[in-house]
Amino acid sequence: MKTSFLMTPGPTQVPPRVSLAMAQEIIHHRQPAFGNILKNVSEKLQKVFQTQNDVLIFPGAGTGAMEGAVVNFFSPGDKVVFGVIGEFGDRWAKIAEIFGLQPIRLGGEWGKAVTARDIDLLLSSDAGKGVKGVFITHNETSTGVYSDLESIGEVCRKHNVLFLVDAVSSLLAIDCKTDAWGVDVVITASQKALMTPPGLCFFSVSPKAWEYNKAAKCPRYYWDLASALKSLKKPMPENPYTPAVTLIFGLNEALDMIMTEGLDQIFTRHLKLSKMFRTGVETLGLELFVKDEKIASPAVTSIMIPEGIEAGKITGFFRNNGIVIAGGQAQLKGKVIRVGHLGYVDAFDISNTIITLGRAFKSQGKVLNVEAAVAKAWEVYDRD
Ligand SMILES: Cc1ncc(COP(=O)(O)O)c(C=O)c1O
Known part of the structure; x- marks a missing residue:
């Protein structure tokens, strides 16, 4: 399928x-x-x-x-x-x-x-x-x-x-x-x-x-x-x-x-999901492009691509596994990948994306702690 x-x-x-x-x-x-x-x-x-x-x-x-x-x-x-x-x-x-x-x-x-x-x-x-x-x-x-x-x-x-x-x-x-x-x-x-x-x-x-x-x-x-x-x-x-x-x-x-759903609930949902995702990314050991939480978007998160990994291989792995994420644009091309978490999105989608990130990096020889990342991400989601 x-x-x-x-x-x-x-x-x-x-x-x-x-x-x-x-x-x-x-x-x-x-x-x-x-x-x-x-x-x-x-x-x-x-x-x-x-x-x-x-x-x-x-x-x-x-x-x-x-x-x-x-x-x-x-x-x-x-x-x-x-x-x-x-x-x-x-x-x-x-x-x-x-x-x-x-x-x-x-x-x-x-x-x-x-x-x-x-x-x-x-x-x-x-x-x-x-x-x-x-x-x-x-x-x-x-x-x-x-x-x-x-x-x-x-x-x-x-x-x-x-x-x-x-x-x-x-x-x-x-x-x-x-x-x-x-x-x-x-x-x-x-x-x-x-x-x-x-x-x-x-x-x-x-x-x-x-x-x-x-x-x-x-x-x-x-x-x-x-x-x-x-x-x-x-x-x-x-x-x-x-x-x-x-x-x-x-x-x-x-x-x-x-x-x-109501506007306030929608804003809160986006904020919760972005916090959940940022937590998952950091616990995986990856670097967030926007480190200052005060200006970090509730709608989209950019993740730095570590030295030695090709961004296109990560987005390609996602595509081959049924999820589409975005690469970097202009001066950030090849340097970041971008995940959107806006609109019709919930915590399960975020959880799956964190798991797929772990699998994508593993496919490139970089093993990340997916279990810890998913656990911590859900902890933050359930706490907030
Ligand atoms: C902030 C912002 N402005 C403008 C646009 C342009 O929209 P469109 O691609 O529909 O022309 C985009 C598209 O991603 C956007 O994110």
Whole structure:
């Protein structure tokens, strides 16, 4: 039997209930039946985003939402700040460059976080004069570091700049109080903690961001959020173009599961599972890439590959044994492996991953104490 169980930082496992919901017969997207679903989904999304803002849904990858967040609120020549502590922060700054913005990259060292203090210092300096927006990757998936949005939000308010957050791999895995923390734009995608297959992306847009939108001169057509809002506000909500109807059926079901479990329980589950996994990895005798627990992501863990072991052999062993994990990206390629523990995941999945890590390293001649690792991991899980 061939299985392909996803322990990657996305896409993630899709619950059978969600798959079943997507087996429904297709309906037309300009009829009340679909409008009602869209209305229902939008209301549940507001709860997940913890916002009163309208949440816009587009067919697209997370990268599309990154582009949408640049072109809808800024104009060529605008000075903006990007927290760059890994691949995804860097990608966002590159998109801004392509559209003629002037990004200031803050951070740089992979594995570290950009702090509110770093941003405050920059915005208070001459270099920070005239900055219009701050872009932060909530969970840097390439390293496994997460940023403190609450304190960064305070700094953005103090300096009156727009605060934009890439929550593609964090929404639901890590708390994101959009309104309470003053996050003006939050983007995410379906294939992570939302437990839905790849193909949908989302924008939460604050009233302040809509003001920016009116002045923004970057070219846009498909990603025009104002046109998406207009369609959503019709008496029977719509999308401007053909939506991914089937994925929205799936999302609707996933959101019901999320509402039943409850946001606080979901955040706690992710935290417990990440602690369990980090304990297992350390007890195996492997090195965590992010050692500081205060910034260690509840959604993804990077593990250093010891000297003499090929990372590709470890990920290959996993693949041949029915589990998919990820390798390192860009400067971390070959140096780390990454395990995602977000979305539809529980302690048994973590336990199996720890066992498979032990077996994978054994296949490369490195014997690790799997029994101790599993025992300690469960101890931490049961204790917390
Ligand atoms: C933090 C973050 N931002 C953006 C993206 C891009 O998403 P996509 O691959 O759907 O374009 C990812 C994908 O893993 C991500 O983890």
